Amino acid sequence: MPQTSTRTRSHFQIQRDVIYALLLRELSSRFGKTRGGFIWVLVEPLAHLMFPVFIRGFIRQGLMPGVEFPIFIVYGILPFLLFKAICLQIVDGVNSGQGILSYRQVLLMDVFIAKALAHFVIQAIVFPIVLIGLAMFGYDVLPVRPVELAGVIFLTVMLAFGLGLLFAAITSLMPDARAIIKVMFMPLYFMSGILFPVTRFPDAWVQWMALNPVLHLVELSRVMAIEQYKPIKYLSIEYPVALALTTTVIGLMLYRMRYLARVTR
Amino acid sequence: MIRLDGVTKSYMTLSGRKFVFRDLSLDIPEGVNVGLIGRNGAGKSTLMRLLSAVDLPDSGKIITRGRISWPVGLRGGMQKNLTARDNVKFVCRILGVRRSRMQEKIRYVEEFADIGEWFDQPVSTYSSGMVARVAFGTSMAFDFDYYLIDEVMAVGDATFRRKSRQVFNERLKKSKVILVSHNMDLIRNMCDAVVYLDGGRATVYNDVHKGIAAYKKAGGEP
Numbered sequence: 001m002p003q004t005s006t007r008t009r010s011h012f013q014i015q016r017d018v019i020y021a022l023l024l025r026e027l028s029s030r031f032g033k034t035r036g037g038f039i040w041v042l043v044e045p046l047a048h049l050m051f052p053v054f055i056r057g058f059i060r061q062g063l064m065p066g067v068e069f070p071i072f073i074v075y076g077i078l079p080f081l082l083f084k085a086i087c088l089q090i091v092d093g094v095n096s097g098q099g100i101l102s103y104r105q106v107l108l109m110d111v112f113i114a115k116a117l118a119h120f121v122i123q124a125i126v127f128p129i130v131l132i133g134l135a136m137f138g139y140d141v142l143p144v145r146p147v148e149l150a151g152v153i154f155l156t157v158m159l160a161f162g163l164g165l166l167f168a169a170i171t172s173l174m175p176d177a178r179a180i181i182k183v184m185f186m187p188l189y190f191m192s193g194i195l196f197p198v199t200r201f202p203d204a205w206v207q208w209m210a211l212n213p214v215l216h217l218v219e220l221s222r223v224m225a226i227e228q229y230k231p232i233k234y235l236s237i238e239y240p241v242a243l244a245l246t247t248t249v250i251g252l253m254l255y256r257m258r259y260l261a262r263v264t265r
Numbered sequence: 266m267i268r269l270d271g272v273t274k275s276y277m278t279l280s281g282r283k284f285v286f287r288d289l290s291l292d293i294p295e296g297v298n299v300g301l302i303g304r305n306g307a308g309k310s311t312l313m314r315l316l317s318a319v320d321l322p323d324s325g326k327i328i329t330r331g332r333i334s335w336p337v338g339l340r341g342g343m344q345k346n347l348t349a350r351d352n353v354k355f356v357c358r359i360l361g362v363r364r365s366r367m368q369e370k371i372r373y374v375e376e377f378a379d380i381g382e383w384f385d386q387p388v389s390t391y392s393s394g395m396v397a398r399v400a401f402g403t404s405m406a407f408d409f410d411y412y413l414i415d416e417v418m419a420v421g422d423a424t425f426r427r428k429s430r431q432v433f434n435e436r437l438k439k440s441k442v443i444l445v446s447h448n449m450d451l452i453r454n455m456c457d458a459v460v461y462l463d464g465g466r467a468t469v470y471n472d473v474h475k476g477i478a479a480y481k482k483a484g485g486e487p
Binding site: 021101 | 317335339344346359
């Protein structure tokens with residue numbers, strides 16, 4: 001009979017072990033879901049890239065001086081997909097974590113953190129591959145301000161995490177809200193200027209569109225990556241930062257008050 | 266030691282909030298096997314969920330000392346698209362069991378479950394009996410001071426049942442069990458004390474027969 005030692009771990013060590021275990025579980029179940037699971041992880045960003053490039057191939061219209069279309073798309077969908085994945089995963093995490101919470105070491109927050117980390121890791125693997133692919137076609141893919149770009153990615157993760165917690169609290173209280181949150185993500189693709197620069201719209205519209213924090217993330221990402229990119233004039237770094245901080249704080253407070261855990265059971 | 270201190274627990278239902286326990290204080294008898302009995306809806310499963318920390322009380326405290334298992338034979342904790350081997354690895358990791366000791370545990374579960382090559386196939390492809398074998402084997406691979414068991418352990422074919430019973434009895438020499446069951450014979454056989462739940466109150470009987478008698482008098486099934 002195998003013996004388990006009785007050494008006790010601190011709370012911090014337990015949480016570290018649990019998050020590591022959940023992260024591995026998340027990654028291996030994603031990559032190993034089907035045969036060639038890794039290929040499917042690559043398909044999503046590639047589809048997002050290929051579709052508009054294919055369409056544009058027929059239009060051949062100038063976008064912005066000095067800005068190549070595939071590069072424009074890639075640095076736009078990078079924060080967008082990361083934001084969407086983490087946000088929705090956390091909302092779903094409230095339920096998908098149910099079985100796993102039966103292990104007393106596993107807290108709901110560990111599930112959230114592991115999911116956010118897993119998607120960060122996936123994008124960190126997938127996007128360099130996509131960039132290398134574009135480089136082979138002769139595009140200049142290297143970001144001009146890599147450190148700042150990393151900062152924007154970090155901000156994206158934080159905002160997705162904070163908003164995800166808020167949405168998770170809302171769906172805990174009103175399970176039907178889940179469908180509405182999912183539907184909200186569909187127009188978000190167009191509202192965030194993934195396909196074309198929103199500067200093409202009338203100024204009065206852009207002013208309103210600037211309320212969407214994801215638009216700021218997308219624009220910031222392109223500014224950090226592309227030398228000659230001209231962002232919207234309402235671009236602000238303070239707005240997404242402030243929103244990320246407030247949503248994270250409110251989300252953590254709701255979590256602390258157990259609004260996220262109570263009702264799903 | 267397992268102590269409930271002023272525990273209130275409620276659930277939201279369609280017709281409003283329903284309280285299972287209001288300000289419940291209870292010392293689970295120490296050093297003995299304990300049976301939880303009571304009618305359907307008396308809160309047995311809720312108490313188990315609180316003890317296994319799956320669920321948190323609205324207010325009050327649950328003070329525990331010693332290692333408490335997850336509900337024995339838990340199946341919901343398994344990730345369906347991973348293999349049994351990966352699922353055991355996961356449990357090892359959250360318990361802080363690494364390297365050679367992890368390999369030991371995996372070997373133990375593999376031998377115990379005895380499902381051959383299926384051990385390296387995704388759990389989603391298993392029959393329910395195979396899932397039960399892996400789940401029970403995983404529970405038995407680790408040492409706990411208390412094992413939580415909800416409902417009967419009778420899973421799998423006769424040989425497997427005999428083996429489970431044997432391994433479990435071995436475990437009970439060192440560990441204690443907290444068992445929820447409607448099977449009074451099982452309670453009589455395994456338990457030394459009984460906690461009888463009724464109308465949100467808990468009564469401890471250090472004599473199993475008295476506890477069962479109280480339950481029967483209140484109209485519980487024989």
